[in-house]
Amino acid sequence: MVRTMTVICFCIMSGFFLCLGGCSLAPKYLRPAAPVSAQWPKGEAYKARWSGVQPSISWQEFFINPKLRKVVAMALENNRDLRVAALNIEKAIALYQIQRSELFPGIDASGSWSKEHQLISGLPGGAQSPTIKRYSVELGISAWELDIFGRIRSLKEQALEQFSATEQAQRGVQISLVAEVANTWLALAADQEQLKLAQDTLKNRQDAYQLVRRRFELGVSSELDLRQAQMQVEAAKVDVARYTTLVAQDENALNLAVGKSVPPELLPHDLSETLAAVKEVAPGLPSDVLLRRPDILQAEDILKGANANIGAARADFFPRITLTTNIGLMSEELSRLFKSGSDTWGFVPQVILPIFDAGASSANLRAAKVDRDIALARYEKAIQTAFREVADALAQRGTIDEQAAAQRSLTDAAAATYHLSMSCYEKGIDSYLNVLDAQRSLYAAQQGLIAIRLARLTNLVTLYKVLGGGGPQNSTSSNVSHPDKQ
Template structure:
């Protein structure tokens, strides 16, 4: 009896696990150009001249040189709630995969039961009222599907690929988080510089206003000159208050990303140029970069999952065979339950052949095919978006050094213009309006230079992100 049960179960396992009916997967062709858009020679050399490794192999600990920024990024990777949700999504997907995978194996269970029943005389075969008892114990499997046409295997493949996609989603969140923290850090540093410039300007304008007020008292300067000088002072005060408020908001944003309060001595006082990022990154070629970005890998795995689901939909057109089997012992007396001659077994194969489903199976197959087409379109759109992000980053990088050099020259010229305008005003050659224009131009030029330096650093961070930086595991670098 036991031999027959085990033989039947073994035969069922051998019959199961056939080839999936899912279509053979072929990766769609890249819907983008084979090369990045042409950029200037200076920009191209600035990206790839001294960095042999592609961006994907550059861990964020190698990319970020600022020690305090490293500490804040490490803190955010440990405490950020978005990243924590992404990690929990992986755990959830892993559990769902295990649930689906369990369908590929028989469900075995041990059961035991006891029943007592009293029957009246007119229902009892002996003609007398009586009590009957029955006890049983056994082991069995219930409704195990023989996967002859790969339905269970296709569903298992789909669950596995969706689980793997959540891992890529977490990498995407982590890479985005590193970039967000770095940009928030840069923004705070830039606003600190803007506040310092506003304070310096306010102090200088107060001194200039004092001189103009003294000149007005002596009858040298007009009341108009005095009021014009006052407007500059008040404007600088407005900027001081504005940047003070903005710095508090920047700190709040950085704290949210880090997931907890950041020590004050870790926060930047300036942008720390040349201490934030590496100067060079290897842009590589589109086929290498785009196909290995975590978000693209996630989209492709979801496409493969949709492709696998077609196999399950196709298998629904074919017969489904399930087995229910049990073996054990039964007796009318609990004390005799395991005595010789009390054994029993049952074997119940069941065949379900779809004949008329009202078009349900065809509709399910159509849905799975459309889902596959949607996933392919989303995959191609992800690649196109990634290509544009890299192209935009390279385009900005190609001109930003030249912009910064021109802005530095503009600041120098504005300094000379302001110095000459003030000297001519003190000699009575020009009106104070000329000085005001020169002051405003110099202040705006310096503010624009801060913004341009921030844009340059932010462009490096953006390139690191869009090139898929650090998606491969790399050993951590200890902070000094």
């Protein structure tokens, strides 16, 4: 029994080390060249002064407004989409461990008892037919495949790359969530200011309406002037109601992104307090910075997995060797089961050599290669899309300050025009039509200034997002250990 166990264990260990030392038929992976320019676009929309290197900073360093920091931290703790992404990582780890386990023999223990009555006629002396009892205990390995040609290792590598892709997907969800919360918070601030502007405009127009009404009662102004002033009051009331709705909807959107109700003390009151909510970034980087983006890293992991799957498909053309073995004890009496002479063992190696499968293996290999080509095209498209997103953000960043300066000048000019036209109307040297035009122009300019200030801040958030969120070390998924250590 001892010699038999030694021989079987030797065969199993030999097969195990042969499995570990087997070859791999997967193609060697080489990262494809990025299908974009090595430099960002140049032109009037881009600032030449952007020549520094973007540091990898966390969102805690990027957002300097304490209220916004607390809101983002709440979102990272409570957002349900982020929880689903984290659970997907745990699922990917489990699937990888399932695939990895096929490299090792599975050892099973079993015990059985059987009772069989054999009917035999014509026994001498009237003897009864015998009843046979069997007791057995076995320990064995069932159909363990020796991975000589790397089929199982290729599938394991594919599962590992799928885990890495899932981890990068979680990073992408986190970065998108941080940007979504920041943009929603800024939009709420802008709509709060738009609401305040609409309320102030309503008060000014009501004052103007009372002035025109007194002039009308004195016979100085016409009824047309009175009705036009009334129209402006009603239009301002519409805007007040509209922005009241938008503010409420912004708060609802922020609560959804955060995953719980945001305390009132963490909500912005207007856009002025958020002008220093984010730090400036220096996006003068070569285009290879895009390779840090989680969506591109995810696409590359999927490409690596497809590349490994080719090795598994190639291995299907070669023989599969499996081992089935067991050792145990068997006796017709339970009391003798563990005594000498009750040993039993079995050793069944099996070789399966593919000869004819109607082209299934060839088709499987072609499908694996096509999957690899599809993954390559998607990887390249992800890089091109990322390059375009960064270029668009840089183009806006290069012109937004000029737009803001021009809009401020326009607003100042519109305010001066309105005051002059109102003064002339009060003195009776100008018509009320010019006052209305100046009033509408001023209101539109003030709304435009708020919109541009919001665009400038959201552009910074967009740059943070499209540049990869400050680097891989900012992801909470970095706390997830390698699946081999789970």
